Amino acid sequence: MPFSFRPTLWPTLFTVPALAVLVALGTWQLHRLEWKQDLIDKLQTRSVAAPTAPPAAGADLDAFEFHRVRVSGRFRHDRELYLIGRALSGTPGLHILTPLVPDDGTPPILIDRGWVPFEGREPSTRAVRSTAPLPSTASSGCRRTRDISCPTTTR
DSSP states (O other), X not given: OOOOOOOOHHHHHHHHHHHHHHHHHHHHHHHHHHHHHHHHHHHHHHXXXXXXXXOOXXXXXXXXXXXXXXXXXXXOGGGOEEEEEXXXXXXXXXXXXXXXXXXXXXXXXXXXXXXXXXXXXXXXXXXXXSSSOOOSSEXXXXXXXXXXXXXXXXX
16 A cells, blocks of 8 residues: 555644744844854954044944044043942952043043952952052053943053
């Protein structure tokens, strides 16, 4: 007796939409791969270039994404923001964001100062705990418009 394939209604009604969803998810993954590769190429190219001045007001900010910037100014430790609930290697602490008021009179720039343990919340204790003195006049880092981190250094 030859085998004959006769699909039934319920398995067919489930399989066809499931197949369409899987094809759509595969296509989405391929688009995401292309986007991610472009993002990595952009980061690697722009983050090694020499630091420049921050973009002027009204400039296309996407063109400056991942560019290293150099700015001189004064940190406003009295206006710091603390992101609590952060841990590093199991040690509780916080992430510090400090406004830097540029010397040229442009609006303040928020500088990601990084993670410190809770004992390092006060700026004076950070200077003592650090192997290098805290910067107070210049900062060099990577400009980012969204919340994806990029390597930064302060001087």
